[in-house]
Amino acid sequence: MKEITVLGIESSCDETAVAILCAPASTGARKVPTLLSSVISTQIALHRQHGGVVPELASRNHSVDLPRVIREACRQAGIEPGQADAYAATSGPGLVAALLVGNTTAKALALTTGKPFIAVNHLEGHMLSPFITSDEGIIPHLALVVSGGHTLYIDVQSFGNYRLLGRSLDDAAGEAFDKVGKMLGLPYPGGPEIDKLAAQGDSGAFNLPRALLKDPGMNVSFSGLKTAVLYTLPKLTPSGNPADLPEQTLCDLCASFQQAVIDTLITKALRGLRSTGHQSLALSGGVSCNQALRNQLQATCNLHGIRLILPSPAFTTDNAAMIAFAGLHHALHGHHHPLDCDVDPNLKLTDESNRSKQDKYIGNH
Known part of the structure; x- marks a missing residue:
């Protein structure tokens, strides 16, 4: 069977x-895609010095690191770019600026080889990541995407058929973890540090x-919770x-x-499952670890x-396997994009106007 490599x-x-x-070049195939390589170069140590991500430093280091990461991924996969x-x-x-480097x-690469380019929504990548190693394909489910920038509840009927049920009205869950971690004097990123300390707490x-x-x-809010922690600190120590x-x-x-965040996420997830009738819940995003x-x-x-x-721990934080996986499904459905399409720092996953904008990019290369 002919295969497609993304x-x-x-x-x-x-x-x-x-x-x-x-993976097999057929939408009906149920064979698990083969991940030939997945290489990540992290900048956490660099941004930890500043207590959070500095956009200019991030884009500069993407430019420096990306050629090396491409070479290593191709070496592991046994192919040329x-x-x-x-x-x-x-x-x-x-x-x-960071998006522009990879995009x-x-x-x-697409221009040089005369092959298709596929623009992938980062949120779609996260949302589909629990199915990278599944031999069932993408089944109907309620998706809970919990990352540093987003908290979303999505009704997923099939690939490309998504309906937004709820989202964070202010801070995302991961953002709240990192901000609370910072106010507690914990190293960046705060989420994993809070998780470790919480295991020893009441x-x-x-x-x-x-x-x-x-x-x-189905909407959630974590800004008030973050503020409550801020106001609690001076009550616990005179110095604050x-x-x-x-x-x-x-x-x-x-x-x-942490428990307040978890209680909120689970309560709304159960509500979403009842309203949609789904019998499956897929958790994804950085906070899913x-x-x-x-x-x-x-x-x-x-x-x-x-x-x-649940996604494999390797697919919870930002990674390219989820981008290749989403890109594969777009390719199998004949979707690709022109080389003059823009990046969008505020790209939505289910917004109607955004969907229409993306649809006009779909066509033959």
């Missing part, structure tokens, strides 16, 4: 990533808010300096904050007879 590039924020994936059948890159959302590189030690739980809709907190108190505060969230979501799904689909 080279994917991810550069939306502070990870420079390239992956090469191949020009041997791929299509080139996919993140087109948004993300940091515009322009993929377009250059999640009921502090009564922190869970916004919009009584609201009948988190460095003066007793270690157990810090662990308890992390556990209480949070161990407490995984454990409690699994226990909740077991209790309600829901199948929980």
Whole structure:
């Protein structure tokens, strides 16, 4: 059976990533795609010095690192860059200068080889990542995308058939983790640090808010929770300096904050499952590697007879395997994009006007 090979590039924020994936060139095939390589060059150490991502530094380092990462991914896959059948890159959302580095590189490869270029929505990549290693294909499900920049509940009927049910009205869950981590004096990124400390804490030690739980809709909010932690700090230590907190108190505060986030996410997920009738829930995004969230979501799904689909830990944070996977499905459906299409730092996944804009790019190369 003829196969299609896709080279994917991810550069939306502070990870420079390239992956090469191949699969049968048929939408009806159920064979698990073969991930030939997935290489990530992280900039965490660089941005940790500044307490968060500095856009100019991110784009500059993408430019420096990307050629090397492409060479390494191709070496591991046993192919030359020009041997791929299509080139996919993140087109948004993300940091515009960072997006341009990967996007322009993929377009250059497509132009040089005369092969298709595919612009991939970063959120679609995350949303589909739990199915990269699945031999069932993309099944109908409720998608919960929880990352540093987004918290989304999406009704997924099939590839390309998505309906937004709810989102964060302010801070995304991952953003709240990182901001609270920063106010607690924890290293960047704060999410993994809070997860580790919370494992040693009492999640009921502090009564922190869970916004919009009584609201009948699917939207969530974490800004008030973040502010509540900020106002709690001066009550725990006269200086207000988190460095003066007793270690157990810090662990308890992390556990209480984390539990408030998890309670909100799970409550809304159950509401979404009831409203759609889906029997499967797929969790994705950087926060999906949070161990407490995984454990409690699994226990909740077991209790309600829901199948929980989790991505491999390697596919939770920003990576190019998810971009190549989404690009593969676009290629199998005959979707590709012209070389003059723009990146969009605010690209939506399900917005009607955005969908119409993307549809006009679909055509024959």
